Amino acid sequence: MALYGAPIWCDALTTRNKTLLRRPQRVIAVRAIRGYRTVSWTAATLLANDPPWELQAEVLAEVYRFRSSLRARGQVPSADQTAPIRAQAQRALIQWWKEDLESPAAGLATVDAIRPHLRRWVRRRHGVLTFRLTQVLTGHGCFGKYLHQIARREATPACHECGAPIDTARHTLEECAAWGPQRHALVAVTDRRRPLVVERDPLHARQREVLVGCDLLLRRGHGFEGGCGAGA
Numbered sequence: 001m002a003l004y005g006a007p008i009w010c011d012a013l014t015t016r017n018k019t020l021l022r023r024p025q026r027v028i029a030v031r032a033i034r035g036y037r038t039v040s041w042t043a044a045t046l047l048a049n050d051p052p053w054e055l056q057a058e059v060l061a062e063v064y065r066f067r068s069s070l071r072a073r074g075q076v077p078s079a080d081q082t083a084p085i086r087a088q089a090q091r092a093l094i095q096w097w098k099e100d101l102e103s104p105a106a107g108l109a110t111v112d113a114i115r116p117h118l119r120r121w122v123r124r125r126h127g128v129l130t131f132r133l134t135q136v137l138t139g140h141g142c143f144g145k146y147l148h149q150i151a152r153r154e155a156t157p158a159c160h161e162c163g164a165p166i167d168t169a170r171h172t173l174e175e176c177a178a179w180g181p182q183r184h185a186l187v188a189v190t191d192r193r194r195p196l197v198v199e200r201d202p203l204h205a206r207q208r209e210v211l212v213g214c215d216l217l218l219r220r221g222h223g224f225e226g227g228c229g230a231g232a
């Protein structure tokens with residue numbers, strides 16, 4: 001609905017209009033990934049696999065222009081003629097999106113995890129993000145650093161379990177002594193020394209197992225349901 005008439009208005013988009021367009025997209029994307037309301041537009045749209053609307057508008061405009069040019073010559077554009085134009089525009093969109101993500105203003109950890117694999121991420125047709133996995137990938141969740149610096153609900157970013165000075169998703173999954181037994185079980189299942197692979201390819205089959213393991217660890221360890229309260 002938001003992209004209705006996109007071929008008409010996309011060329012006239014100003015920086016201000018793009019900013020306005022991003023507000024509703026962020027709200028929708030945050031809901032889709034079941035993330036906290038504080039998750040940035042960059043991270044939310046990336047995890048939701050919802051490219052910036054202004055770029056999606058460009059794809060629609062490209063197809064529209066092609067079809068219009070055929071009609072102007074008295075031809076009726078067929079689906080077979082349009083498909084390669086749409087595919088080409090989609091490839092360009094991914095490249096533009098990747099370039100946009102070169103220096104993100106927010107969502108750095110999420111971008112670092114996914115940007116190198118953006119093309120495959122966009123094309124994937126499997127897997128879902130759970131509430132807890134979204135917390136791991138965004139860092140916005142029941143972690144001391146988030147609760148202190150962003151949610152401002154904790155006096156310090158320290159870990160309640162082991163007293164480490166900064167509690168992050170990485171700390172919970174890789175370091176915190178309190179979750180040693182769960183971590184060992186996870187590593188045994190995944191045959192990996194380090195369970196947290198956010199900085200690596202999040203799509204590899206093995207790593208999907210790891211992410212599922214992370215989900216289990218958080219479910220058992222932190223009892224996240226309702227404890228910190230989702231922003232969505």
Ligand SMILES: [Zn+2]
Nearest residue numbers: 159161162176
């Ligand atoms: Zn700890």
